[in-house]
Amino acid sequence: GETRRWWKEAVVYQVYPRSFADSDGDGVGDIPGIVEKVDYLDELGVDVVWLTPVYESPQADNGYDIADYRAIDDQFGTMADWEALRDALHERDIKLVMDLVVNHTSDEHDWFQNACESRDTEYRDYYVWRDGRDAADADAEYDVGPDGEAPPNDWRSFFGGPAWAYHEGTEQWYLHLFDRKQPDLNWENPDVREDVFDMMNWWVQKGIDGFRMDVINLVSKPEGLPGTDPDAGVRTIDRVANGPRVHEFLGEMREAVLDRALLTVGEMVGNPLPVDHARRYVSDDEDGDGLSMLFHFEHVLLDRGEEVWETEDWNLTDLKAVFDRWQEAFADEGWNSLYLNNHDQPRMVSRFGDDGEFRRESAKLLGTLLHTLRGTPYVYQGEELGMTNYPFESFDDFRDVETLNNVREAIDAGEVDSFDAVRDGLRANSRDNARTPVQWTDDEYAGFSESRPWIAVNPNYPEVNATAERDDADSVFRYYQRLLAFRDENDVVVYGDYDPFFQDHEDVWAYTRTLGEERLFVVLNFASETTTVASPVEASGVTLELSNYDADDAVQELRDGSLSLRPWEVRVYRC
Ligand code: TEU
Numbered sequence: 001g002e003t004r005r006w007w008k009e010a011v012v013y014q015v016y017p018r019s020f021a022d023s024d025g026d027g028v029g030d031i032p033g034i035v036e037k038v039d040y041l042d043e044l045g046v047d048v049v050w051l052t053p054v055y056e057s058p059q060a061d062n063g064y065d066i067a068d069y070r071a072i073d074d075q076f077g078t079m080a081d082w083e084a085l086r087d088a089l090h091e092r093d094i095k096l097v098m099d100l101v102v103n104h105t106s107d108e109h110d111w112f113q114n115a116c117e118s119r120d121t122e123y124r125d126y127y128v129w130r131d132g133r134d135a136a137d138a139d140a141e142y143d144v145g146p147d148g149e150a151p152p153n154d155w156r157s158f159f160g161g162p163a164w165a166y167h168e169g170t171e172q173w174y175l176h177l178f179d180r181k182q183p184d185l186n187w188e189n190p191d192v193r194e195d196v197f198d199m200m201n202w203w204v205q206k207g208i209d210g211f212r213m214d215v216i217n218l219v220s221k222p223e224g225l226p227g228t229d230p231d232a233g234v235r236t237i238d239r240v241a242n243g244p245r246v247h248e249f250l251g252e253m254r255e256a257v258l259d260r261a262l263l264t265v266g267e268m269v270g271n272p273l274p275v276d277h278a279r280r281y282v283s284d285d286e287d288g289d290g291l292s293m294l295f296h297f298e299h300v301l302l303d304r305g306e307e308v309w310e311t312e313d314w315n316l317t318d319l320k321a322v323f324d325r326w327q328e329a330f331a332d333e334g335w336n337s338l339y340l341n342n343h344d345q346p347r348m349v350s351r352f353g354d355d356g357e358f359r360r361e362s363a364k365l366l367g368t369l370l371h372t373l374r375g376t377p378y379v380y381q382g383e384e385l386g387m388t389n390y391p392f393e394s395f396d397d398f399r400d401v402e403t404l405n406n407v408r409e410a411i412d413a414g415e416v417d418s419f420d421a422v423r424d425g426l427r428a429n430s431r432d433n434a435r436t437p438v439q440w441t442d443d444e445y446a447g448f449s450e451s452r453p454w455i456a457v458n459p460n461y462p463e464v465n466a467t468a469e470r471d472d473a474d475s476v477f478r479y480y481q482r483l484l485a486f487r488d489e490n491d492v493v494v495y496g497d498y499d500p501f502f503q504d505h506e507d508v509w510a511y512t513r514t515l516g517e518e519r520l521f522v523v524l525n526f527a528s529e530t531t532t533v534a535s536p537v538e539a540s541g542v543t544l545e546l547s548n549y550d551a552d553d554a555v556q557e558l559r560d561g562s563l564s565l566r567p568w569e570v571r572v573y574r575c
Pocket of ligand 1: 061064101158178214215267269343344345402431
């Protein structure tokens with residue numbers, strides 16, 4: 001609702017440390033590298049940094065496999081480095097949100113190491129262990145255990161293959177919804193919850209300002225762990241998302257740790273995300289979970305098939321419909337997060353814009369959308385430079401466990417012939433698109449590192465880089481600065497009502513934001529041609545507040561009631 005909260009007024013900038021800035025020349029980004037760029041973030045005008053995992057980890061999933069929640073991984077630096085980053089941000093009034101990954105740990109976490117010692121060891125019940133099934137009860141496809149034993153059920157890992165791994169030492173299987181090096185924690189065990197909440201409080205004590213909660217709607221598994229039901233369209237994700245005790249667990253977390261001064265954003269996987277669950281996650285009521293906001297996946301799954309290499313065409317009317325639905329869902333209570341890319345998604349300008357001729361225009365248009373809808377915008381590193389997808393050529397170019405495991409599994413299972421068959425799809429979809437190094441300069445390795453980075457730099461860095469962007473008044477970076485400042489200066493952007501027009505128009509998105517007497521009218525042309533529309537708003541006193549083209553006739557056009565929008569043109573009027 002309209003209750004004022006600092007995190008509603010904020011813009012969050014996501015840092016993926018491995019790819020942000022490398023201070024020590026080992027080819028991997030690190031925390032001192034981020035410290036060197038804090039002034040850059042301040043110059044951009046961000047209010048919050050969300051740091052993806054920097055905890056001690058064998059890096060099977062780039063840190064989403066945590067071996068020690070209270071230690072910093074050597075690759076990224078030390079706890080003293082982390083404290084220096086926290087202080088450097090706080091000195092500039094920038095808050096710090098940490099990633100909370102508690103659906104699973106690394107298999108190298110002490111808890112799991114202990115759990116593997118025997119069936120009745122202290123931490124055994126911190127994880128989800130089951131006996132296998134008779135091979136006769138299972139599909140041949142899952143027949144992967146010893147003596148033809150099948151896993152406990154037919155759930156699939158999000159990263160390919162069965163969601164179960166056999167542990168020889170104790171002759172049982174453990175659940176891993178992600179990589180086999182990411183065993184799922186057993187949230188049914190109250191000791192697990194207590195340890196997680198203690199750890200969270202420990203970080204709050206260290207002065208952080210919030211948590212981004214990784215796949216937090218997976219923590220409650222259904223009783224009896226029922227298998228999928230393909231005939232009824234019930235997949236693994238449908239079994240494990242928004243489970244029976246999820247609100248109870250999050251309610252406990254709220255009680256034990258959270259308060260409204262923290263920014264908490266829950267990542268809610270699965271599609272669709274039922275609105276009744278969504279409302280409860282962010283509700284402030286007594287039986288609500290009290291999160292600030294959530295990430296759903298409905299817009300970023302529009303163009304995705306079932307497999308990581310499968311694509312579908314997306315269209316603007318569907319994209320608008322998703323956003324309209326969620327703007328409406330949280331119109332009176334709750335709050336939206338606004339994102340078009342992150343470390344798991346391709347670059348937004350390549351996906352929803354035009355990364356060729358109209359790269360700059362469309363990057364600015366998409367930015368304007370994110371920063372003028374109702375909710376808290378998230379900027380993913382490099383987005384403010386208009387960074388694009390990477391032109392992947394061979395399978396060796398990829399680093400991401402989701403991409404690698406899924407493709408290898410499918411090739412082994414004979415479902416895919418070879419890399420060539422999936423190349424185009426991976427080019428479009430792979431998470432590695434987002435993970436190439438941030439392009440700072442036109443020097444070798446884009447100024448990211450002194451030596452060859454862990455993943456290749458996008459070859460467009462001589463043209464697309466922070467130095468060039470800052471030297472150019474017309475750049476994507478300079479435009480983002482204006483967007484962020486505009487939000488700071490205008491309450492209507494934060495708290496105004498959202499009202500859409502032209503919902504069936506295939507190229508144009510238009511809406512007003514209204515707060516008391518104040519009204520903004522935003523119109524965006526999602527096409528590489530000029531599109532003309534009749535203005536849906538009556539306007540006399542008009543000013544053009546933001547646009548990615550020269551103002552020219554914009555004001556007169558609105559007065560006259562006919563808008564002629566150039567390729568990827570966006571206009572924000574006050575009227
Ligand atoms: O992502 C959850 C998730 O659902 C993704 O794996 C998603 O399925 C995929 O990226 C779509 O291509 C979170 C983290 O953001 C991700 O980086 C982790 O790999 C994952 O959880 C496991 O911790």
